[in-house]
Amino acid sequence: MRSSRLAPWILGGYCLYLLLPLYWLLSMALRRNEDIVGRFEIVPAAPTLANFAEIFSNPVWYQGFANSLTYVALNTLISMAVAIPAAYAFSRYRFLGDRQLFFWLLTNRMAPPAVFLLPFFQLYSSIGLFDTPLAVALAHCLFTVPLAVWILEGFMSSVPRTVDEMARLDGHRFGFFFFRIFLPIIRGGLGVTVFFCFMFSWVELLLARTLTGSETKPIAVVMTRTVSASGLDWGVLAAAGVLTVIPGALVVWFVRRSLVRGFALGRV
């Protein structure tokens, strides 16, 4: 009985521990620099949206967001376009070396991104890809494609092969079957996969920073370079942080149901 009285407190404490940094970020984003440095306040005494206004009016800031979103979207698009057919092949066909290839895809995930920094930098520089959104998107594909294939294969294999046969017996063309029957059946899995590609690309910093110059600087890089002559711009930095969290939170919200299924399949 004692444990049940204790449980809400433990849970509450844990939630506080998780949410406090986020709250603090938001509260800083709503205060002016003098207030942040000068006083300790739990609730902002004089809340202001000036920090957000600065981000949306200063091209360095909003370009950063635009750059990040561009390569993240590109990466997600390429990953899905490559991984969907690949996962279908792994799920439905037996071919020479299929298991080894599938395992090899996974081993790609064991290398830290830093390993690939130098080769990517040199290669992209020599073919003029350096400092383009495509450079970052392609580099991230090295990690997101294996992940996407792995997750999608699980969802696809949970659809019985008899559905494929049934569709053929019903007289459907492969294209109709694949896009109108098969993919809608695993739409939850597609959502989960998009989520993971998106998140990897959105939070990855090392490759994104190395492969971009002044033209396509991602938001995370802009954030680390806001130290000016007048010191650190705390408020604007916090506001940028808040805005960075939002896309991730949105994606989680849209795929939350499928995410649970993905976990149940043990592939996520």
Next chain:
Amino acid sequence: MLQLEGLVLGTGAKPFDLQCPPASLTVVLGRNLSGKSALCRVIAGLDSPAAGRVLVDGLDQAEVPLRQRPVAMVYQAFVNYPHWTVAQNIASPLRARGTDQQTMRRHVEAIAESVGLQPFLGRLPEQLSGGQQQRLAIARALAKDARVLVMDEPFVNLDYKLRETLREELVELVRARNICVVYTTSDPAEALALGDQLVLVAAQGPLQAGDPMHLYRAPASIAAADLLSEPGINRLEDAGVVYAVRPEHVDLEAPDAENRALTMTVQDTQTNGSQTYVYGVVQGQEWVARLEGLRQLQAGEHRTLYVRDADLLALPG
């Protein structure tokens, strides 16, 4: 009309030669792993035979692309498109053919009515009971308007009562639509009740084919007799000849003097109330006797059984 000509499923197996006229039900009876599903898949065109031909209305199906074959199939597992409603599921083969909306709706409603799914047209398959899901699979197969309908143990996952109802409905549907149905089962009672034609199969190919009653009365081999008997057939060796004895032909009492007396060491009895199955050993062979009514026999007990000589089936192999 479906014809199988010298159809061989696996290397070393015996060939199938079979004719299934329209509006008829051909039941394929075999145990698990006897190749029933393999036969279904070959007739449907999903797999290729090792040798031989499948002909529908005289046309060799090897030359017809799978999507255009006049064959529909119902699986043992309830296979439907989970993201489509009942109406969309039934419409699937019509849609593949490019039927216009109005005709499609009319057909879907007519078919749904014939299988009793009309109240559920807007539901998803997962919102249906097991019996309804299989009805939906049958409805979709019917919507294809195929000449041949292959059903691979379609009702085995359903409860006993429902199975009987669906079986009766199926016979009506077949007669009304003039299609030729190949239906596999592992239940002899079902095979005898349902089939216009019965094919007994084992792993090495077909054992015997023909009129169900004829097959029951005159099985060609012990394996054939065993397939048609539930529970299995008993074997009695006498002067170098192996006879088959049906469980229902074994008795505890001897009504007349001509009966042959055998001693059984009882191992187990099972009853369903109206009948009692007695399992035991006779002359070193596993035997089972089916007795009417509720009987009490002790395990380890020695009982005298009686078999009429007229009921001994002298069969090869």
